[in-house]
Amino acid sequence: MTRQFARKTLEPVLVAADERLTSRAVLGATIGNILEFYDFGTYSFFAIQIGEAFFPTSDSFASLMLSLATFGAGFVTRPIGAIVLGSYSDRVGRRPAMTASFAMMSAAILVLAVTPSYETIGIAAPLLAIFARLVQGFALGGEVGPTTAYLMEAAPAQARGLAVSFQPASQQVAATAGALVGEILSLTMTTEALNAYGWRIALLLGAGMLPFGLWLRSALSETLQRPEASALLVQTVRRSPAARRIMSLGFVILASCTIITYVTQYMTTYALNTLQVSAPLAFATTLISNTVGIAAALLGGWLADLAGRRHIMIWPQIAALLMTYPVFLWITESRSASALLAGLGALTLIGTIPYSAFYVSMAEGLPKNIRGGAFATIYAFAIAIFGGTAQVVVTWLIHATGNALAPAWYMLVASAAGLCAMLMMPETAPPATSERTITPAATSTRSS
Numbered sequence: 001m002t003r004q005f006a007r008k009t010l011e012p013v014l015v016a017a018d019e020r021l022t023s024r025a026v027l028g029a030t031i032g033n034i035l036e037f038y039d040f041g042t043y044s045f046f047a048i049q050i051g052e053a054f055f056p057t058s059d060s061f062a063s064l065m066l067s068l069a070t071f072g073a074g075f076v077t078r079p080i081g082a083i084v085l086g087s088y089s090d091r092v093g094r095r096p097a098m099t100a101s102f103a104m105m106s107a108a109i110l111v112l113a114v115t116p117s118y119e120t121i122g123i124a125a126p127l128l129a130i131f132a133r134l135v136q137g138f139a140l141g142g143e144v145g146p147t148t149a150y151l152m153e154a155a156p157a158q159a160r161g162l163a164v165s166f167q168p169a170s171q172q173v174a175a176t177a178g179a180l181v182g183e184i185l186s187l188t189m190t191t192e193a194l195n196a197y198g199w200r201i202a203l204l205l206g207a208g209m210l211p212f213g214l215w216l217r218s219a220l221s222e223t224l225q226r227p228e229a230s231a232l233l234v235q236t237v238r239r240s241p242a243a244r245r246i247m248s249l250g251f252v253i254l255a256s257c258t259i260i261t262y263v264t265q266y267m268t269t270y271a272l273n274t275l276q277v278s279a280p281l282a283f284a285t286t287l288i289s290n291t292v293g294i295a296a297a298l299l300g301g302w303l304a305d306l307a308g309r310r311h312i313m314i315w316p317q318i319a320a321l322l323m324t325y326p327v328f329l330w331i332t333e334s335r336s337a338s339a340l341l342a343g344l345g346a347l348t349l350i351g352t353i354p355y356s357a358f359y360v361s362m363a364e365g366l367p368k369n370i371r372g373g374a375f376a377t378i379y380a381f382a383i384a385i386f387g388g389t390a391q392v393v394v395t396w397l398i399h400a401t402g403n404a405l406a407p408a409w410y411m412l413v414a415s416a417a418g419l420c421a422m423l424m425m426p427e428t429a430p431p432a433t434s435e436r437t438i439t440p441a442a443t444s445t446r447s448s
Contacts (some may be wrong), residue, residue, distance in 0.1 A: 026163075029150045029214035030170035031209065032102040032143045037174035038206045039109045039136070043184045044266045046199035047391075053117040053199075054126045061399060064128075065392065074133035075388025078380035079143035084144020086376030090369055093224045094150040097142060097372065099217045104139035106210035113203035138153045147377025150370075152363040153223035157430045158305060164360040165301020168352065172293035175265060178292055181205060182268065183283035194279075224368075246365040247378055249421045250358075254382035254420025255354045262390035263407050263414075264289060266343060271392070274404050275335050286341040296349045300356030308429045309364075310359035313422040320351035321415045328408035351415075354422065364428035368446045386414075396428065 043050065055066035089097035112132040148167050155163030185198045255332040267289065271282035278335070304312045327343040366374050389411070398405035 004272065011342070012340050013165070020172030024216065024218060026151070026166050028213075028220045029098065029147050029154075030166050032105065033147060033170040034174040034177075035102070035105060035213065036143060037171040037204065038178050039105075040200070041111075042178040042181065042202045042206065045178055045265075046202065048254040048273065049195045049199045050129075050372035052195060054115075054129045055119055058367050061215075065395065069392060070105045070447075071367075072223055073130050073388075074137035074140070075384040077134045077137035078384045078388075081138035081141025082145060083141075083373065086145045086373030088374035089142070089146035089149065089224070089376075093145045093219065093222045094153070094372060094406075095220045095222050097146045098220070099214065101143045101146075102213050102217055105136050105143070106207060106213065108136035108139065109203055111135075113200050113207055118267065119319075132424050138162065142376055144379045145374070146372040148359060148363050148375055149368075149372040150220075150223050152224055153368075154221070160364065161304030161309070161357065161360045161429075162298065162300040162383040163301070163362060165298050165304075165356040166360055166448065167230040168300075168356050169294050169297035171261070172297055176287060176290035177292060178207055179200065179268070179283055179287035183280060183287055186283055190376075191279075195263065197426050210388045226310040227277060243365070243367055244423070246362060247374055249425050250362045250375075250433060251382055252421035253355075253358050253362075253418050253425075254379055255386045256414040256421070258383050258387035259390050259414035260351060260411055260418075261269065261407040261412055262387050263394055264344070264348065266391045266394055266407070267340075270398075270407060271340060274338075274341055274398055275332070277335060277340070280422060281337055284337075285344055287307070288341045290346045292345045293348045296352035297356050300353035302361065304360055304429070309357045309361035310422070310425060310427050311420070313354040313425065316333065316350050316353040317419045317422055319416065320347065320354070321419060323350060324411050325408050325416060327407075328405055337447060338434055354418075358425070359423065361425060363426045375380070380387050400413035 051066060085097045085101050090224065092226075111130070112129055115125055115128040115132070145165070148164060151167060152160050152161045176409055181202045183192055185202065189198050265286070268282045268286045271277045271285055272279060300316070324347065327347045331339045332341050363371060363375060394407050394410055397410065
């Protein structure tokens with residue numbers, strides 16, 4: 001087993017003397033996530049308009065459900081992409097896998113943006129839209145695992161939490177950018193223009209990242225063969241049951257995370273369709289929530305480096321669980337700008353912190369020779385099963401019950417499941433960090 005840490009490589013490798021990630025390395029590693037979540041966020045923001053363009057029906061609810069189902073189609077091929085591109089990153093390198101995935105996802109978003117409406121080309125329109133989502137899903141399936149592995153492997157041991165936190169932070173950056181674009185378009189365009197082609201402008205702005213992203217990723221240093229030291233990592237390489245346990249718990253936590261993420265991203269459609277607020281306020285809600293999420297993601301990674309992974313996972317998760325129902329009750333009863341902006345902003349701040357700590361904990365706990373593929377596959381299956389259905393489930397729950405609190409119910413169940421799994425995760429922080437905070441129970445778990 002130890003031979004896997006000593007293999008030679010023809011790729012440029014970051015050496016132990018590197019004390020920090022360069023800004024170019026961070027941006028190059030996370031730009032695929034930025035495009036991914038920009039596209040996904042933009043699609044959910046404009047789900048109503050996209051439904052009218054590709055799935056026109058006499059029933060607005062049916063049109064919205066078909067649009068959201070196409071949004072979910074991108075999750076079907078995620079597990080396939082995770083297995084193919086994730087294992088490729090473990091065999092060949094993180095950089096070539098990340099570059100391939102970025103090229104495919106960029107092409108897919110471009111196809112979706114320029115596909116004519118149903119009125120223009122008939123049934124070919126929804127078929128092309130679904131095809132683009134399937135291709136993008138394949139690419140995105142292999143994106144998160146190699147990127148997370150790259151950030152963890154390239155960072156010094158005492159700064160892994162902050163480095164990996166750029167992964168979820170980049171998702172929030174993208175969602176914020178999508179919300180900002182939606183806000184600007186809703187303020188500057190008429191309703192008719194926004195419905196007709198405003199969403200295409202938003203998608204084309206994302207596709208414009210293709211040349212810059214490919215240039216950045218082609219110049220990244222390779223980290224696959226970089227030596228690393230981690231007591232837990234050595235144990236999990238030798239004891240596969242420990243790795244399987246981390247993967248099982250990780251699946252539950254990722255399922256929880258993705259439900260909360262996509263329900264939160266649904267807030268623009270929720271505010272427009274259920275709460276009946278103005279379009280500028282609906283987009284502003286998501287914009288504020290996602291802006292707060294950027295700071296919260298980086299804060300979570302920084303705190304995980306200071307206080308260990310488990311503490312920063314567990315306590316904020318408990319706080320978020322207790323806050324969810326009161327925040328949604330305030331929003332649905334007042335339907336005011338202050339409730340939407342302050343309520344969701346506070347919930348995002350607390351609820352984002354634990355997942356940054358989890359990302360680095362899972363990356364550290366997985367053996368290096370399967371890290372990219374295992375993380376990608378678990379992430380992809382969690383996203384495919386729960387992320388692809390989250391907005392459809394919430395829309396159906398609201399429609400079936402007539403209760404605007406339905407999103408809170410779903411988020412509460414997801415948060416509780418995530419908390420249970422977090423409580424069983426071992427501490428993976430380097431000794432200098434974890435020894436200050438790990439309880440005896442956590443120490444015994446780590447040594448088992």
